[in-house]
Amino acid sequence: MTQLKDRLKEKIEAHRPRIARLTKEFGSVIIDKVDIAQCIGGARDIRSLVTDISYLDPQEGIRFRGKTIPETFEALPKAAGSEYPTVESFWYFLLTGEVPTPEQVADVEAEFKTRQQVPEYVFQALRALPLDSHPMVMLSSGILAMQRDSKFAAFYSSGKFNKMTAWEHVYEDASDIVARIPVLAAFIYNLKYRGDKQISIDPKLDLGANFAQMIGQSEQYKDVARMYFILHSDHESGNVSAHATHLVHSALSDPYYAYAAGLAGLAGPLHGLANQEVLGWILEFQKKLNGAEPTTENVTAALWDTLNAGQVVPGYGHAVLRKTDPRYMAQREFCLKTTGLKDDKLFKLVSMIFETAPGVLTEHGKTKNPWPNVDAQSGVIQWYYGLKEWDFYTVLFGVGRALGCMANITWDRGLGYPIERPKSVTTDMLETWAAAGGRDIAAPASPQPPKPTA
Missing domain, CATH: 1.10.230.10 (Cytochrome P450-Terp, domain 2)
Incomplete structure (x- = not known):
């Protein structure tokens, strides 16, 4: 294992008893109420998702692993000659909640170098699409095309599936996706807008800097990429892309399927578009x-x-x-x-x-x-x-959002969260409870039909 995966294993195993105790000893504790407006209005503000990756406070804004954006930028090791941290250092931080040492960052960078090669068949698949396809269609298609390489899917199909170690295979897929997605995005940019003039990976560069040079950008843009990918990484679990990724993966669909779903949500005009x-x-x-x-x-x-x-x-x-x-x-x-x-x-x-x-x-x-x-x-x-x-801007968002989505589902499997399955109600039920001034918790969940007459 790499240093990051070893440390993540320790963190997951230490965290599991906390979840088990909350479920067993305090599962009946009420933490919120649900009203009719929330039920109809997109489940707004219903506290029913759990993540330690980030938290969005209405007044304070986003915190990554408990740190504000300025605190995050200040704490993490910086890229050489830059005021901004590398995406690799942020990935370590999102997964573990710990600020990595320069040695640990170098270990993640070395790991990403072994993962970042996108298979040639993926590029061939994208070249087969109409050139006027939206770049988000290309990005999600590229992610789905790589599903054949899923280590989690192979593990599940092996007949040796073990829910206690399943996270390790999600980690492998998640790390592959995070390492490859900027390379995939750069290929799409060059294919659509630069006459398919591709620029090779520079093995000396970190993830953000490599993306900048692969699309022919300036030295200054390397910091733009680092900043942009970190800022767009996560916004707690209730946003569409993060929730869609979590929901699909809760069915044990592998990270490629899950993030393709997340990207489909991100493409909406009320979200990433x-x-x-x-x-x-x-x-x-x-x-x-x-x-x-x-x-x-x-x-x-x-x-x-x-x-x-x-x-x-x-x-x-x-x-x-x-x-x-x-x-x-x-x-x-x-x-x-x-x-x-x-x-x-x-x-x-x-x-x-x-x-x-x-x-x-x-x-x-x-x-x-x-x-x-x-x-x-x-x-x-x-x-x-x-x-x-500008139709490429959501792709940039998608590169960054992969960090949060992949960190979240790695922890989902590490803690063994079940398939997500909320309960629906009918409009008749809502109208009955509205007329009664609320639902009688002790009564049956649904209004009883009238008894047949003799």
Whole structure:
């Protein structure tokens, strides 16, 4: 085993008794109530998922293994010559909850080098797709194509399946996916937008830097990739991509099937596709200013025009957060300290919208959270560095989100979580309980049909 896998085994075995005790001794303890609005409204805020990988606080924002984004960036070992940590150090941190030593990071980097080669048949499969296929179709197809290499699926089919060691085979698949997905994404970018002019892996580079050089990007973009993949890695378990991955894997579908499902959810306009839509809106917003420097006055007027036309302000609001998304602020800080970017016209517009929109939205009164989320900033950075093919932005999101999804399902198997199977109710039941002012917990779960008459 590698150092990371050895340490992860120790952590999982130490954690299992905690889950067993909670289930056995405290399984009947009530931790929340469910109302009709939650039942109909997408299970919003129902506390029924467990993960230690990250937690999203409405006021504080995301914490990775208990650390805020600034604390995470500060604590982890940095890439050589960079202010940002490597994705490899973050992967170790997500899996174990421990800040790795430089030696442990080097061990993960060496492990990834042995895993990052994408099979040639995957590239052939992608070249067989129509070139105008959406890049997310290509990414999920590539992940599914690699399923034939699944070590977990082979273990399950071997007749030697053991639920206590199943996590080890999920770890192998998860590590392969995390190591390969940036290579797969770079291939898709070059296939679609650079005439299939592919750039080989550089064995000397870390994961983020390697992705940057494989798509022909600048030295500076290496930090963009590291930052972007870490920021987009996880947002607790209730978001669509993370939940879909967990749900599918709970049926013991292998990580390739599971993450292909997660990517399908990420492709939705209410989830990962939002960054693409935000950038499109910002470019149109820029046209409305007719070349004028963005000011409080003209941006405020344009925002009211948007709202009065019955449209929303993309990139503002969040299902959970009730403050500015810390992921937005991390990217904003990168822009402010980067020569050239801080003076970019599009970034200046985004900054003015950031300063103006919360007040306008608050006065408008129909937005629960008037603050920007991660999508309000991320596309502008990609645009500045020349990645103007915005339908590729969700692929970048998918590369980062693989880290959180794969860490979560590795722990799912380590702790032996069962198949997910919520209980449904009918509209008749809801109407009966609504009329009664609530459900009688002691009564049968469903209203009884009338007794037949003689």
